[in-house]
Amino acid sequence: MSNRAGSFLWNLRQFSALSPASRTARPNPLGFCRPEIVYSNWSPRNHPSNDFASKTQSPIRYLFQDASVFKPGDDVFQTKGISPVTALPVNRFLCPRRLSFDSKQSPIPEDGLKKMRFDHEASDEDVLTRETKPTPVNFKKLSQGNSLSDVLDAFANAPSFPSSNYFSAMWTIAKRMSDDQRRFEKQLMFSHPAFTQLCEHMMREAKIMYCDHLLFSLYAIVRLGIPQNTLLVQTLLRVVQERINECDERCLSVLSIILEAMEPCKNVDVLRSGLRILVDQQIWKIERVFTLQAVMKSIGKDAPISLKKKLEMKALRELHRFSVLNSQRMFEVLAAMDHRSDVLLDECSKMVIGNINGCPLKILINILQSCRDLRYRNLYLFKGIADYVATTFDVWKLRQVLFVLILFENLAFRHTDLMDLFMEKVVDERGFLNMKSIVSILHVYASLNHLHGGPAREFLDAMGAALTGYLHHISSENLLNAVCSFCLMNHFPLAPINQLLQKDIIDELLMSDNKERNIYKLQILAACLKLDDVPCHKAVDLVLPSLPPAPLYPNAKVAEVLSSLLGEGYFLENVQLPHNHHIDFEIRMDSNRSEVLPLSDANVVTSGTDIQRSQAQHRQEVVDKTATPWSSLETYPYNRYHPMGEIYQWMSLISEKYPEVVTQHFLGMTYETRPMYYLKISQPSNNPKKSIWMDCGIHAREWIAPAFCQWFVREILQNYQDNSRIRRLLKNLDFYVLPVLNIDGYIYTWTTASTSTLDRLWRKSRSSHNNGTCFGTDLNRNFNVSWCSIGASKNCQDLTFCGTEPVSEPETKAVSSFIESKKEDIVCFLTIHSFGQLILMPYGYTKNKPSNYKELIQVGQKAANALKAKHGTNYRVGSSVDILYATSGSSRDWALDIGIPFSYTFELRDSGRYGFVLPEAQIQATCEETTAAVLSILDDVYEKYWYSNSAGKVTSTTLVLSLLMSFRSLF
Structure with a gap:
């Protein structure tokens, strides 16, 4: 396959002196390459510890600086939830040369690594020249341990190749623990004397282990909470950059998940750029839907639109293979890459609603959040989710249902049955209400204008009483939001309104960072109080500054931009088309769409507010411009x-x-x-x-x-x-x-x-x-x-x-x-x-x-x-x-x-x-x-x-019946 991705990353690294040795590659089914390491003529001079010892003091800085590696010394490294451990600050990237070995010798000596110290006083050559037999590590046995320290103890007793198995085993064990136990075990892990040696071994072996082992170990390291700015993590990121062309489909999936879990930094950004190039080359060879979705989720919102469209096309081609889980996950995937595909979302919506029974509410909330982020509206989807939540209402906590209602409000969708159920539940279980939930509930019901029937009055009274109980703790802006919502619902609780209209509260609102929004809501409040002649308003003269002028109509701004870019006479506004259609702007270009053409008076005729375009005679004969536009299927003109x-x-x-x-x-x-x-x-x-x-x-x-x-x-x-x-x-x-x-x-x-x-x-x-x-x-x-x-x-x-x-x-x-x-x-x-x-x-x-x-x-x-x-x-x-x-x-x-x-x-x-x-x-x-x-x-x-066929059957049946009757007549 093409090595564009690898070349791109190599150029960014800018240190040709440390270029790795050549690697024998064996192609995999997807067209990627997987290394086949050849060990020969091993010498202690080749070992990375010698290279590192001589070069860590170099003043040269590379893509990241001031990283840390766990090491006894004078400095202390401290992160949240991790006990203090000593660390050695370095100013450059560790780029060891590739190890090469004789077939009779082990890649990692059995006791050599155990006794190795990563400082300038130790003799690396003495340690590395010891000949020992390899000790295979049993990942299954390691992962059956009960603590992270058990794995580190096993490494201290008999260090084996590859070190990735130890990190993977520790993460496997950590996943089974509770949060508190996991936090305590991580502290013990960082303070364990063998942990530093394990990190050193991992950096040495990174270039010679299989690519999937490298990526699984990096994933485990990230999930174990080892800080991202440490030399260990940054070294592995750089090695993955070098070896990205070796990734098969499984590695692509793991790498995508790793990048999604990591914070932005130079090495992460460079690796993500390389992943985009690799995906662009190999997209049509991806076979698993899970891998495709992992890649889509990790490429980033700033990925090229051409790559996003390719991924969309690939997903559409695989649509028939989507499971229910794939369909549910696609909403979050598209939101992560900031790419809305209405076709893909429509098809996934059908799958989600068709299999919604038993679906966890968390998944449905994620879907609604993604719809909000993508500005995607699908009433069939929203109604299906709301119907399901209403049907299973008693299963969920009120806080969960409130979150669903807030998302529906963001999407401007009102489901009457669900909102009625929630009103009744709030009236019956007022203990659920706290200050934050009160403000949110009032905003949802006021924004969606949901207020009718008998329960509405009881609901508003309950909400007013609950808000009154929090008047001594509520902030001025939350109080304004709540009272404004009450007023929009034609309900005026006196205690909250009187407190809001106090001069110090008004002054605080007018001096806040959200001054314009607060003025707007105060004007709504003032209008409601005047219209309904609420007594509390008479005692306070509510004088408010005027709002700034409304922004220009969006099309006016677009016209200004087009005028500055193209000049006058190169575009048309509000172009009228047949059948009452119109477009906002028209820009005419040549057949190759490479040059903007000026508009001439010969083909532009102004008549009133409409701009009509000169048309060929046959075009005028074809379409009836005076036809009445249709508004429903019943009025759709088929002629x-x-x-x-x-x-x-x-x-x-x-x-x-x-x-x-x-x-x-x-x-x-x-x-x-x-x-x-x-x-x-x-x-x-x-x-x-x-x-x-x-x-x-x-x-x-x-x-x-x-x-x-x-x-x-x-x-x-x-x-x-x-x-x-x-x-x-x-x-x-x-x-x-x-x-x-x-x-x-x-x-x-x-x-x-x-x-x-x-x-x-x-x-x-x-x-x-x-x-x-x-x-x-x-x-x-x-x-x-x-x-x-x-x-x-x-x-x-x-x-x-x-x-x-x-x-x-x-x-x-x-x-x-x-x-x-x-x-x-x-x-x-x-x-x-x-x-x-x-x-x-x-x-x-x-x-x-x-x-x-x-x-x-x-x-x-x-x-x-x-x-x-x-x-x-x-x-x-x-x-x-x-x-x-x-x-x-x-x-x-x-x-x-x-x-x-x-x-x-x-x-x-x-x-x-x-x-x-x-x-x-x-x-x-x-x-x-x-x-x-x-x-x-x-x-x-x-x-x-x-x-x-039917006639043949009738004829055959008739023939059989005739024969039977003839046979009876003989007797």
């Missing part, structure tokens, strides 16, 4: 074209309205990291069911295709209960409908359609090629069937560019993977295009006919007849190579080749007058006739797979 944002919204609304029939599912991510969703239309059935696949919008400019997919879904859902034909189909068929396949391209045609005819007719996806010199792949030339053999181009500038390899694009990869997983059940594949008025069937890349050609022709012609009967539109039926043109890599041909028997491409209206910019006036007729054709095909599919 209009819709931007992708509205289609996303429509999918969510329709799955919410018909939850018993249609569900929305995540399919994959586009090149520009937009989510791809499909709709599954299905009804429960006792019969074995087959499936139908339909996709629309594989080419961005063909707007009529997504319009038809939406129309078709609407027709199925509105008529399945009353229409026997549709009801019969749903009994035996499931529908998978992908409304827009080429989402990036489709959005591109909408965002540029008003300025350029060429961009409105954009065909391909938006993937970048040749270092950003050209964009897009024809997704219908990218499937793995006779790829790029005919009717396609390998030039990325061409409209029919087939991609860099088969299924190279994330969109085609997502579709292919899904259909491959369902191909045993899918019996019909339909892909909707325009224009030409054609029903195409395989093949496009050869004149050879498929084995079921006659059946395909017959079914297709029948569909064309049904289509014509609707509005008289003529469609031709045949293979692409015969009636249109030769193509390779199409989804239609690929579907047939993987075993789907019925595979068709619909080229919708018209025959050429409007082409790809079919006017909205023709949407309804086009969708009505195409629906008739599709249902005709589905009728034939149904007859082949169910009706004929």
